Amino acid sequence: MTALDSSVPQAGTEDPFEAGAPVARAGRMACFCPPGAPAPGVAPESALAAPGVATLAIGFALSVLSQSLTLGMLPLAGRLLAPDLRLMAAPYVAMLLGAAAATFPASFLLDAFGRRAALALGASLGVAGGLIMAWALTYNLFAPFCLGAFWLGVAQGFSLFYRHEAALGSTAGARARAAIIVFGSGGLAGLIGPALAFFVAQAAPASLFAATALAAALTQVLVLVLAVLTTARAPILPHRAARAAPQPDWRAFVAPSLVAGLAWFGMTAAMVAAPGAMAGCGIGVPVVFSAISWHVVAMYAPAFFTGALARRLGAQTIAALGLALIAAAWGLEYFARDYWRFASALIAVAVGWSFATAGASLKLYRRANPSRAMLAAHDAVLFLSAIAGAIAAAFWLPV
Numbered sequence: 373m374t375a376l377d378s379s380v381p382q383a384g385t386e387d388p389f390e391a392g393a394p395v396a397r398a399g400r401m402a403c404f405c406p407p408g409a410p411a412p413g414v415a416p417e418s419a420l421a422a423p424g425v426a427t428l429a430i431g432f433a434l435s436v437l438s439q440s441l442t443l444g445m446l447p448l449a450g451r452l453l454a455p456d457l458r459l460m461a462a463p464y465v466a467m468l469l470g471a472a473a474a475t476f477p478a479s480f481l482l483d484a485f486g487r488r489a490a491l492a493l494g495a496s497l498g499v500a501g502g503l504i505m506a507w508a509l510t511y512n513l514f515a516p517f518c519l520g521a522f523w524l525g526v527a528q529g530f531s532l533f534y535r536h537e538a539a540l541g542s543t544a545g546a547r548a549r550a551a552i553i554v555f556g557s558g559g560l561a562g563l564i565g566p567a568l569a570f571f572v573a574q575a576a577p578a579s580l581f582a583a584t585a586l587a588a589a590l591t592q593v594l595v596l597v598l599a600v601l602t603t604a605r606a607p608i609l610p611h612r613a614a615r616a617a618p619q620p621d622w623r624a625f626v627a628p629s630l631v632a633g634l635a636w637f638g639m640t641a642a643m644v645a646a647p648g649a650m651a652g653c654g655i656g657v658p659v660v661f662s663a664i665s666w667h668v669v670a671m672y673a674p675a676f677f678t679g680a681l682a683r684r685l686g687a688q689t690i691a692a693l694g695l696a697l698i699a700a701a702w703g704l705e706y707f708a709r710d711y712w713r714f715a716s717a718l719i720a721v722a723v724g725w726s727f728a729t730a731g732a733s734l735k736l737y738r739r740a741n742p743s744r745a746m747l748a749a750h751d752a753v754l755f756l757s758a759i760a761g762a763i764a765a766a767f768w769l770p771v
Contacts, residue, residue, distance in 0.1 A: 470525025494530025502589025
């Protein structure tokens with residue numbers, strides 16, 4: 373949504389109170405303007421890529437860095453704090469519930485108040501979540517630990533919308549490229565993860581998990597700073613162009629969302645089970661964190677070349693290849709007993725997830741003419757599938 377300027381009509385201009393014209397008054401908001409064209413006064417050639425894509429990419433990369441620190445810690449800390457071993461996945465499920473709960477609020481807030489306010493809110497909740505987790509880990513409190521994971525998940529739900537936000541402010545032909553730039557930046561952040569995890573382990577070996585949660589909170593502080601610096605809002609169509617724009621095709625939404633949901637289920641099930649299985653094989657916690665960090669790199673780095681592969685092979689083929697890689701990674705992880713096989717399985721499942729997610733996203737952008745509401749629904753399907761995968765990992769994957 374975008375608030376309409378409450379200016380007085382000048383001579384020779386259209387009366388804003390004329391039938392069919394936008395009514396300009398304070399507090400009036402127009403709902404879900406479709407993306408793909410510049411705002412009034414912006415030249416079309418300047419709207420080929422969304423303004424602030426670089427800032428969005430850096431913010432998303434920092435969010436991924438925060439994620440890479442917590443992905444390995446949540447299952448291990450859950451295993452230690454949970455009153456029942458079957459609840460070991462509860463903190464990770466809480467984080468995914470927070471991310472799923474954030475999808476529609478993130479979409480509405482981005483529309484109503486713009487990028488700066490909405491993304492800053494998401495990062496602020498991430499800071500709070502990391503601090504709550506650190507406090508809970510210091511005093512061995514399971515329920516508050518899950519609460520902190522929930523708030524950190526809300527921040528991740530906002531950050532995953534960064535790729536959509538980059539696409540929404542771009543022309544139709546540049547949407548996929550803008551989203552890929554933002555999504556691929558996560559791979560660069562993942563490269564920092566192993567070094568940061570090693571530094572945390574060296575600095576606070578006696579309170580490694582709490583220190584890791586604090587590092588995640590500090591990373592979210594940087595995300596907050598970048599959110600404040602980002603473009604206030606994405607370009608949107610003028611009122612008359614918005615009414616003439618093609619409507620979103622919800623039928624084209626179904627297949628990409630189901631494919632991506634299946635990929636998120638498979639990747640999450642394998643990822644949640646891996647830290648506990650590695651610890652059970654005598655692999656040290658810093659080494660587990662290192663494997664998870666390389667897993668995060670493999671999740672996002674393929675985004676830089678999946679677009680070229682999709683042009684050659686087709687988005688459907690890329691998505692199918694991704695699902696096949698996830699299935700193969702399951703088998704490899706199930707029989708893994710050493711670091712290299714676990715790491716290989718985590719990398720394979722991450723690359724498969726990246727392929728399947730990219731293929732599904734490309735089909736969604738090209739076929740469905742997505743609105744913010746559709747993109748929020750798409751992300752909600754992904755997170756709900758991930759929740760199902762995390763729950764499944766606690767029961768039938770090796771833990």
